[in-house]
Amino acid sequence: MQIITTVNRMKEYSRKASQNGKSIGFVPTMGYLHDGHLSLVRAARKECDVVIVSIFVNPTQFGPLEDFDKYPRDIERDKLRLEGENIDVLFLPEADEIYPGGCAIEVKADNSISEVLCGAARPGHFDGVATVVAKLFDVTIPDKSYFGQKDAQQTVVIERMVKDLDLPIEICVEPIIRENDGLAMSSRNMYLSGSERAQAVKLFEALSEAEKLIKGGEDSSALIKEKMKSILAEGKDIEVDYIETVDANSLRSVEEVGSDTFIAIAAFVGKTRLIDNILIK
Numbered sequence: 001m002q003i004i005t006t007v008n009r010m011k012e013y014s015r016k017a018s019q020n021g022k023s024i025g026f027v028p029t030m031g032y033l034h035d036g037h038l039s040l041v042r043a044a045r046k047e048c049d050v051v052i053v054s055i056f057v058n059p060t061q062f063g064p065l066e067d068f069d070k071y072p073r074d075i076e077r078d079k080l081r082l083e084g085e086n087i088d089v090l091f092l093p094e095a096d097e098i099y100p101g102g103c104a105i106e107v108k109a110d111n112s113i114s115e116v117l118c119g120a121a122r123p124g125h126f127d128g129v130a131t132v133v134a135k136l137f138d139v140t141i142p143d144k145s146y147f148g149q150k151d152a153q154q155t156v157v158i159e160r161m162v163k164d165l166d167l168p169i170e171i172c173v174e175p176i177i178r179e180n181d182g183l184a185m186s187s188r189n190m191y192l193s194g195s196e197r198a199q200a201v202k203l204f205e206a207l208s209e210a211e212k213l214i215k216g217g218e219d220s221s222a223l224i225k226e227k228m229k230s231i232l233a234e235g236k237d238i239e240v241d242y243i244e245t246v247d248a249n250s251l252r253s254v255e256e257v258g259s260d261t262f263i264a265i266a267a268f269v270g271k272t273r274l275i276d277n278i279l280i281k
């Protein structure tokens, strides 16, 4: 595994690989890697000749009151995990490599997909994500790039960016990886205290109940959301940000759950904001 820290060196590597006819699989991450990230790396390893993983905690996707400074970082542990995955390159830039002149120009996602759901509570977040991913795509020139379904709204924004900017990149969305009790893996789970960790599983329980109701023939969003709310209310430190049923492509709210509906939750468990979702096919 080569470690590359500069944009020039990374571009040179990717261009050479491309010219030699190698397919490039790219997994962008913010580090503190868990099995969810590794499932993306494994999918890339299976499908591409060259696998590039980036670790960059992107400042432009954090609001001024968010956890940029305390976002978990452990590069040595991440390197060890990636060494076991037989990747080709770890791209590890500093912020001034990615934003040498600041960030005066951004990729701006349409409000209909960037200011709903998580975007309502995190204004500018998805523009920051789209901007950094566009920059990372420019440097790594991937054929395929891998994202987790846990960040469902992020995948919709990135898919639209690739489509609308005509980027020749296939976006591969991989299933959510869960702990044994169902909690979706996330770097932010490490913020949870013991009691919060025990309550956090309620997000999965609420989604599982929704799935059960839908399998039983229920399609009323209002009723499903009400039931989910009552399950989340059992956690004394849980404060719901949103429970939504949306069309999986447009992210528009739906009154009736049908095929291609995301059921999505964001909730604070203590001070930690967690998200989770299921896709109804």
Ligand code: PAF
Pocket (backbone or CB within 6 Å): 028, 029, 030, 056, 058, 061, 129, 132, 133, 151, 154
């Ligand atoms: O999902 C993430 O970890 C980040 O949003 C990403 C895609 C690496 C961009 O910073």
